[in-house]
Amino acid sequence: MSKAQPLVELKGIERHYGQGGGLVRALAGVDLGIKRGEFIAIMGPSGSGKSTAMNIIGCLDRPSSGSYLFSGVDATALSRDERALLRRNYLGFVFQGFNLLNRTTAIENVELPLIYRGNPKRERREKAVRALHLVGLQGREHHTPGELSGGQQQRVAIARAIVTDPLLLLADEPTGNLDTARSHEIMELLTRLNQENAITVVMVTHEPDMAAYAHRAIRFVDGYIASDETRAAA
């Protein structure tokens, strides 16, 4: 895998829902390349196709047409289980609603992807503790989501996403349920992970303040990419 090769390469991606007269073109031909180490914000009004694009990049969904190379591998040809393996080994997900397992401690939530990878218990514990430290939650390992604030819950979710050392972290409105102060903390955390741990971050947001943390902002409108601006390195 050469440095020059893009991590994500979308070409002519279309995604349709429904049939005949009720056909909806959520994505109407999207070309996008993401290089390793980038921090990208995807913006756009609701229904513009940004979430659909995230799902396709995250291998949760398959495009109706077009090609998707993930690290040079044709992701559109993969089976359901192969896509699950790809998600498990190379991708990390952070959702707006945190999506942690209730009544399950922080450390158990973080360990979850490692359980499916079949890692032994001791290794899982070590990695989970390290990930929780990285997001600044040392000492909260045995708290359940109900005992944590929203910002802390999102940190647990981020720890769960990075515990497998993914190539790409996908964050869908990660600050959508948080107040401004908490939102900035989460963005600083993502920035740090991007810079210090060299994790590529793609984030969907509709808040310009949050998008400002990214190096590159992509705006979706009506299933197309309307603008794609790279900010000069700070």
Next chain:
Amino acid sequence: MLWEAIKLALTSIRRNALRSVLTLLGIVIGVGAVIAMVTIGTGASQKVQENLAKLGSNMLIVRAGQSTFGPGSNNDARAFEERDVAALKANLSGVRGVAPSAQRNAKTVYGALNYDTTVTGTTSDYFIVQDWTLSEGRVFTEGEERSGTTVCVIGSTIVTELFGSVDPLGQRLRIGNFACEVIGLLDSKGQSAFGSDQDSVVLLPLRTFHRRLAGNTRISSINISVTEAADIPRVQRDAEDVLRERRRVAPGEEDNFTVRDMTQIANTMAATTTILTGLLGAVAAVSLLVGGIGIMNIMLVSVTERTREIGIRLAIGALERQVLTQFLVESIVLALFGGIIGIIAGLGIAAAAAVLMDVPFNADPRIIALAFVVSAAIGVVFGYFPARRAARLDPIEALRRE
């Protein structure tokens, strides 16, 4: 991974304790009913066999007429005589005893008390043939049998009903319009397989019975006890030959008497009990099926409720197989829990019933093992459909669900 799945299943069962318990109940009742039915049935059939053995072992019963048990029985056939018994005794080999018997219901009186019972006229062979043992006293002597002396041997029910604390030996018991001296007391046999009291008997020498009570010399049946079980068919054939000749049955003509093999009847009755047990078990098994459907129902609810959780698991890289395993293990654990509780409950009920019904308690480990395996199988069969539904969820749809 499997251990993780089991742990996960236990956690999930614990989180929905009430619902889990209600689901378990179906399996508990099903397994419990099967175990209880089969265990009680096995005990009952054992009891039947024991009781039949008390009737006398390797016994042939000779009666006048054909098919005395069935409808259209021919009771006016000529009764046997003492000479028939003597002929059987002289011509049969390999027998422990040949005992004639004639019976009649009569009122027995002692002091101010009276009791209706069955009076049997017979010979001392009867004690051998019927496996009667004495607790006190003696049986008839040959002299008493020959001269028709008024002596009797009585069962334990007569002792308790009439004599109370008085020692019956040597007392005079009134039977109808004559009195006889009690010379022996029988050991108790308890209830018969047919539910009658076997201890409500008075035994008289045959001639005493004929002269004092019956007013005729009829013998209604002759019991033959065969020494070796293997000889039963041969003795049966020989007895038939002797009696055909004595009763002048022409060759080709039907017998005007029957020789029944009690062992055969005992086996038939035991087999009947076994079939009944199987039938009850089968009915109970239906409730097990209902319990299985309960598990399926609750697992489907569980899958719907946990759609979002399943979405999270799929998104972070759980394979279809792993999600399937998780839910399958959960339903198996649930069913096994129910099965184990059901086995314990079933055995408890059977033990209580054994005491109440006075039958032996006989837990068959094979049935218990089978119940265990069947519970697990129910978990697999009825858990598979909900588990597959969970495994095939679309992660995007699942995550969107609140």
